[in-house]
Amino acid sequence: MNQTAEATFRALADPTRRAIVALLAERDLTIGAVAENFDMTRPAVKKHLTILEQGALIQVEAKGRERINRLNPQGLQAVTDWVAQIDLFWSRRLDTLKDIIERETKND
Amino acid sequence: MNQTAEATFRALADPTRRAIVALLAERDLTIGAVAENFDMTRPAVKKHLTILEQGALIQVEAKGRERINRLNPQGLQAVTDWVAQIDLFWSRRLDTLKDIIERETKND
DNA sequence: TAAATATGAAACCAATAAGTTTCATATAGG
DNA sequence: CCTATATGAAACTTATTGGTTTCATATTTA
Numbered sequence: 036m037n038q039t040a041e042a043t044f045r046a047l048a049d050p051t052r053r054a055i056v057a058l059l060a061e062r063d064l065t066i067g068a069v070a071e072n073f074d075m076t077r078p079a080v081k082k083h084l085t086i087l088e089q090g091a092l093i094q095v096e097a098k099g100r101e102r103i104n105r106l107n108p109q110g111l112q113a114v115t116d117w118v119a120q121i122d123l124f125w126s127r128r129l130d131t132l133k134d135i136i137e138r139e140t141k142n143d
Numbered sequence: 144m145n146q147t148a149e150a151t152f153r154a155l156a157d158p159t160r161r162a163i164v165a166l167l168a169e170r171d172l173t174i175g176a177v178a179e180n181f182d183m184t185r186p187a188v189k190k191h192l193t194i195l196e197q198g199a200l201i202q203v204e205a206k207g208r209e210r211i212n213r214l215n216p217q218g219l220q221a222v223t224d225w226v227a228q229i230d231l232f233w234s235r236r237l238d239t240l241k242d243i244i245e246r247e248t249k250n251d
Numbered sequence: 252t253a254a255a256t257a258t259g260a261a262a263c264c265a266a267t268a269a270g271t272t273t274c275a276t277a278t279a280g281g
Numbered sequence: 282c283c284t285a286t287a288t289g290a291a292a293c294t295t296a297t298t299g300g301t302t303t304c305a306t307a308t309t310t311a
């Protein structure tokens with residue numbers, strides 16, 4: 036597991052941050068616009084956005100005095116990749132079990 | 144997002160717990176056997192296992208005085224489902240952008 | 252049945268996380 | 282230029298988390 040995946044899973048642990056990801060999947064938003072969707076202060080939302088950026092889940096583009104927050108699919112890919120790796124181990128194991136059963140059946 | 148997914152993301156936030164999931168993808172293990180793989184006390188590992196169970200990432204089977212910990216693919220599925228939903232929003236958005244560009248091109 | 256083994260659970264501690272308030276800075280607009 | 286707007290960042294508070302030690306309980310097994 037690389038450093039980015041570490042930060043990515045940490046970022047997704049919080050429900051507010053997952054909600055922000057869902058918001059940004061639909062449209063790019065400034066920090067203030069994101070904050071309007073939550074019952075907390077703007078600085079709190081800004082902290083969440085920083086953690087999402089560290090987890091490569093969003094990218095931030097400076098545009099004048101605004102900061103445009105945009106979803107970065109690479110972060111989600113890191114999650115998908117990790118799950119796929121676990122699934123691979125798991126399926127190999129099921130295959131082994133199937134082999135064992137088939138071998139035993141053949142010996143009947 | 145349902146309650147299980149909430150607990151699942153929380154469970155995966157910790158690197159030790161992700162390592163436990165990777166271990167259990169290869170073979171079922173007792174609590175003690177899991178603990179042998181980490182530089183921490185057995186009670187600490189047991190706490191991690193409890194959190195993984197709450198997140199539906201593992202299932203625990205009592206067998207005499209032992210507790211067999213087994214991977215539960217349903218927990219991973221919850222993660223995959225969430226990512227797929229975000230990807231869906233994102234791809235819809237790209238489609239919309241593509242439509243806009245095509246429409247503009249047609250007007251040239 | 253007594254000793255060893257595997258686990259459960261409570262009490263406690265230090266670090267981190269999530270939120271707040273407050274103030275500073277940079278850009279837009281009239 | 283002056284004011285409003287959008288954000289940055291520090292300091293602080295409280296709750297949660299991840300870990301420990303300690304002791305109790307339930308099964309095996311000699």
